[in-house]
Amino acid sequence: MMDWLRVEMLPKGLNILMLIKISKGLALFFLYWILARVIQRLIQRPLQKTLGDHGKVVISKLLFYSIVIVGGLFSLAQMGVNLKVLLGAAGVLSVGIGFASQTSASNLISGLFLLVERPFSPNDFIRVGDQEGVVLNIDLLSTQLRTLDNLFVRIPNETLMKSAIINYTRFPIRRAELQINIGLGDDISKVERILQELVDDNVQVLNEPAPLFILVGPTESALALRYCFWVKTESFLTVKNQMLVSVLKRFREENISIPFPHRVLMHVNQQEQVRGS
């Protein structure tokens, strides 16, 4: 029987039994792969409800790879591979792998911490260091952004963990600020009244929280003001631009000056100076 199974066409040492074992192992691995995919899809919705988008992505991927790795080990066992030898070798290699993968491990652990904290979600607009953009995806090891120039940015999760993250779209309302300089001789109360009227005329500027008028003080050539008002986060840029245009237009109509930097030169006659001394 064994002679019958030992086909001369096959490479030496390889026989039909071995082929069957390998096929079984591969089939088992394929089944585990399918199982991992099915479980990953089934848990998407409950994870989304409990952990949000970030958590859903991280946990579902962790679960998927865990099942695939376990499936891989069972498949190897099915194929006749001695797992003790494999694990022994892995133990020896783990020291080297540990050193080599410490960055990846750090990114992975950072990803888990970010999962708990949830400083942002996909589609949020964030700033990390000098990078800002819309969050496309939150992965095990990194987070991907799309910048306003439509560039792709990959930020390792470890970097996110160590950096201050500004999430521009976390809260439904946001304060806009106009920095305005007026002439030193202009009527401040008139300017304040005009700004209040402009804000009252724009229905998209929130009545509460109330706008804030701040007189910063005189500069070299002008009087510096700050005018802060609140808008819906989603219409922040549009309304801020509208207000700025309205302010400039109304200032021109009301003869409120917007001075440019200038110097006043005073010429003193030398003879008058001598007579004076």
Added chain:
Amino acid sequence: MVQHVSSVTAVASVWGKHELLEKETGFWKIGPMRLWVLRHSNEWQMHALNSRDSQDRDIAIQVPFNGELPERAQQVRYGVGQTTSDLYFAPRLADRSMVLRPESPFIIPPGERITLYISTSLWVEIAFSPDKIFLTNLPVFRTSDTWFGPSTIQGEFCYLSRTSARLRYEDLIKSPYRAVTQVFLHNCSHRPLTLERFKLPVGSLALYRSPKTGLFFTDSPEIEFHARDKGVTFEVVGPFNPDDDVLELVAPAREERDRNIVIKAFSNLID
């Protein structure tokens, strides 16, 4: 021909069915709102313009309208398979809660119960036949957006309405495009209650119309303020009916489920 409608009872002609022939334009002025609707065979075009004059009470209807459409008007187009001649205008309450701001702070001493009369601007719901398919909802007077909540992180978007907070219905200026709400406020706590801003949950109120006067009324909210740790009780009672008329229900409350609620957070309705 422009039909100016100045008496309150005649305003009924604004609401309900209007007919427009193909390629015809209709014009409606309801107080501060001006609306032009142009009908094509497979398209409705709407041009709307709102003034900031909340005191404008003039009503005018011109069908057909032969003048020029204003350039500044906001234009929206609706594509349909085939338009028919019927257009429906229905009055509705605002799609968000209203934050009412008395013109000066208002104090209710402990144990006192008062009744306020407040009017809020209506919205016009426009639909076309045969199945009254909804097209759009437009405010007669677009008030400012505002935020109401304990902080800038927690709260909701509302519309702002400045009110004189009348204590007598007769002192309220009646308007054919505003709904009158009678609000019962009872300060059950031991401290004076200062009302600087007050949220009217419009979604919990049904809208009614008096056939006799043509005026609009809503359900009446009854609010009791208890000590801070006991919160606020909010209940909706039947509509205000000053003329003892048989009121017609125009629109039911949008949020039926929480009409009787105890609100733990004191700042949920009052600021």
